[in-house]
Amino acid sequence: MYKAMAACKICEQELAVYNHGGVYCRNCQNRVSVGDGQGGIQEPGNTSYGRRKFGNILMKKSSGGLKSLSSLSIMPSLSSISSREELPSGKRALLCGVTYQKEKFKLRGTLQDVKNMRDLLVEHFSFQPASILILAEEEPYRAPTRKNILEGFKWLMKNLRPGDSLVFYFSGHGLRQPEFDGDEIDGFDETICPLDFKSEGMILDNAINDIIVRPLRQGIKLHAIVDACHSGTILDLPRVYNRKEKRWANNEPPSRTYKGTLGGKAICFGACEDHQMAADTSAFSSGKEMNGAMTYTFIRAIKENPNITYGGLLNYMHQSIVAANRGRCLPSLNLFNRKLEQDTVLSSSQDFDINQKLNL
Structure with missing residues (x-):
C-alpha cells in the first residue's frame, strides 16, 4: 500500500489517496482517485428532507406561469468560465432555481422566485442583465x-476586483447531515440540493464556504440569499445575528477551522434556522401563485421601503410570517392549518451595524 497526494478537481482540496482506490473530498464530496482519475460522486445518505420539506405542503400550479427566462435578458454563458470572454465587473449575480420537475418532491415556486429576484436586482440595485447568470430547469443548457x-x-468568483459586489441566490431543497470533524457547533453540515443530487450528491456548506467565501479579498462583498430548509448557516460564516437579543453571536467551528475571508465581506440571509423547514406557499399571493415564503417577503420588504436596513429587513420578514400564522395576511394560506415555522437568519464573516441600509 502506498500513499499519494491528489487535488480535488472541484474545490482543489489536497487529499491523501492510497493505492489505486479513491476517497471522497470532505469539502464537496467529489470522489478523488489515483490512476484513472475518474469516479462518481457520493450519493447522499439517508437524511431528512426539506425546502422546503418534501411533501409537506400542497403545491398548486400557478396560473400563467413563466415558461422561460430567456426572453428576460441576454444572460452570460457558462462557457465564459474557461474562455477568455470578458466577465462583467462591478456587480455580478448567480441565481439558481431548482424545481425537481420529474421528482415526487417537486417544487412549484422556484422559477417564479428566480424571476422575481432577477427583477429586483435589475430594477432596484442596478444590476445589468448581462451580469446575471440564471440556472433553471426551464433554461436550455443551464x-x-x-x-x-x-x-x-x-464564474461568480473569476477575475474579481476591489469594489465588486456579488450575489448568490438559491431557491430549492436543503438538507443536513451529521459531520464528525468538529466543524459544526450543532454537529450537522447544511447542504443545498442540485437538480441531480440523488445521483451526483449535495453541495455542502464546507464547499460553498471554500469556493465563494474564503477567496473574497479586501473591497469585495458577497450577499447570499438562500431559500431552502436548514439554510441558517449554509455559508458556514463565523458570526450569526441574534435578533431577539440584538447582538452578534459566535458561530466559529469547535475545530477552529477558519471560515472567514481574505479581507472581503460575506453576508448571508438563510430562510430559516438550521433545524427548521422553509415553506413553498401561496400564503402571500392574491391568486394561486407559489413562492418561497422567505423570497417573497424579502423582495416585498425592499419594494415597500427601498431604504430598508438589514435589521429592518429581518424584522419585516419575521413579522410577515407571524401575521400569516395569525391569519392576518391573505385568506389563500393553504397549509392544512400548518404554521409557517421559519425565521430568517442573518450571518456574516464579520460583525457590522445592522442599522445600515441594505445595499446589494
Whole structure:
C-alpha cells in the first residue's frame, strides 16, 4: 500500500489517496482517485428532507406561469468560465432555481422566485442583465445540476476586483447531515440540493464556504440569499445575528477551522434556522401563485421601503410570517392549518451595524 497526494478537481482540496482506490473530498464530496482519475460522486445518505420539506405542503400550479427566462435578458454563458470572454465587473449575480420537475418532491415556486429576484436586482440595485447568470430547469443548457452550480460559483468568483459586489441566490431543497470533524457547533453540515443530487450528491456548506467565501479579498462583498430548509448557516460564516437579543453571536467551528475571508465581506440571509423547514406557499399571493415564503417577503420588504436596513429587513420578514400564522395576511394560506415555522437568519464573516441600509 502506498500513499499519494491528489487535488480535488472541484474545490482543489489536497487529499491523501492510497493505492489505486479513491476517497471522497470532505469539502464537496467529489470522489478523488489515483490512476484513472475518474469516479462518481457520493450519493447522499439517508437524511431528512426539506425546502422546503418534501411533501409537506400542497403545491398548486400557478396560473400563467413563466415558461422561460430567456426572453428576460441576454444572460452570460457558462462557457465564459474557461474562455477568455470578458466577465462583467462591478456587480455580478448567480441565481439558481431548482424545481425537481420529474421528482415526487417537486417544487412549484422556484422559477417564479428566480424571476422575481432577477427583477429586483435589475430594477432596484442596478444590476445589468448581462451580469446575471440564471440556472433553471426551464433554461436550455443551464440546468441547475451539481456540475453547473459549481461552474457557476467559478464564474461568480473569476477575475474579481476591489469594489465588486456579488450575489448568490438559491431557491430549492436543503438538507443536513451529521459531520464528525468538529466543524459544526450543532454537529450537522447544511447542504443545498442540485437538480441531480440523488445521483451526483449535495453541495455542502464546507464547499460553498471554500469556493465563494474564503477567496473574497479586501473591497469585495458577497450577499447570499438562500431559500431552502436548514439554510441558517449554509455559508458556514463565523458570526450569526441574534435578533431577539440584538447582538452578534459566535458561530466559529469547535475545530477552529477558519471560515472567514481574505479581507472581503460575506453576508448571508438563510430562510430559516438550521433545524427548521422553509415553506413553498401561496400564503402571500392574491391568486394561486407559489413562492418561497422567505423570497417573497424579502423582495416585498425592499419594494415597500427601498431604504430598508438589514435589521429592518429581518424584522419585516419575521413579522410577515407571524401575521400569516395569525391569519392576518391573505385568506389563500393553504397549509392544512400548518404554521409557517421559519425565521430568517442573518450571518456574516464579520460583525457590522445592522442599522445600515441594505445595499446589494
